[in-house]
Amino acid sequence: xxxxxxxxxxxxxxxxxxxxxxxxxxxxxxxxxxxxxxxxxxxxxxxxxxxxxxxxxxxxxxxxxxxxxxxxxxxxxxxxxxxxxxxxxxxxxxxxxxxxxxxxxxxxxxxxxxxxxxxxxxxxxxxxxxxxxxxxxxxxxxxxxxxxxxxxxxxxxxxxxxxxxxxxxxxxxxxxxxxxxxxxxxxxxxxxxxxxxxxxxxxxxxxxxxxxxxxxxxxxxxxxxxxxxxxxxxxxxxxxxxxxx
Numbered sequence: 001x002x003x004x005x006x007x008x009x010x011x012x013x014x015x016x017x018x019x020x021x022x023x024x025x026x027x028x029x030x031x032x033x034x035x036x037x038x039x040x041x042x043x044x045x046x047x048x049x050x051x052x053x054x055x056x057x058x059x060x061x062x063x064x065x066x067x068x069x070x071x072x073x074x075x076x077x078x079x080x081x082x083x084x085x086x087x088x089x090x091x092x093x094x095x096x097x098x099x100x101x102x103x104x105x106x107x108x109x110x111x112x113x114x115x116x117x118x119x120x121x122x123x124x125x126x127x128x129x130x131x132x133x134x135x136x137x138x139x140x141x142x143x144x145x146x147x148x149x150x151x152x153x154x155x156x157x158x159x160x161x162x163x164x165x166x167x168x169x170x171x172x173x174x175x176x177x178x179x180x181x182x183x184x185x186x187x188x189x190x191x192x193x194x195x196x197x198x199x200x201x202x203x204x205x206x207x208x209x210x211x212x213x214x215x216x217x218x219x220x221x222x223x224x225x226x227x228x229x230x231x232x233x234x235x236x237x238x239x240x241x242x243x244x245x
Contacts, residue, residue: 060222096241099195114228159182
């Protein structure tokens, strides 16, 4: 091998080494942009979330559907949720994407009424209460709730819902409290049985819904409820991804 061939060979080796390092660095950087990419092979990262005075709880399990792992949420005269154990900064990870489908919607469901405030599935983003930024009256209210329930309730919440009926408004205030805003990303029975994919920017949605910036720390939950309507439904979620871009 001539000297020039050896030089060319070494240059090529260095080039491919640098290229490999760059690609590895890009992959690592890309991985760091994702807070969670839940594929529902198990529920180890989730914990049950129950509501006071509601004895019948919805069920949550994992299985395989259409060849992919998924979450199955089943509700029958019941209400409860599962909540991701980890919290995240919404300004670092403002985007959420997911894919779901439902077996049916509720005939008695109506997101504007307390007796119709049920959904076959919803994705809840719960923004954490910060005592340091609360008024004195708000602080007393939340301290009482903490004593009663063992934790602070959310400061506010966005609920992305599969509404039972077509909705004209992009945001619907919860009929149960003044700190939850319902966002119908799907509605009606036309797409029942079909997989639907959604992508949302929770910081942008919060500003549009509440007219102010959201608290920085949040958690997410999945819920299927039918305690008001007394009906039943099954929902499936293929994945949930919380990420930067």
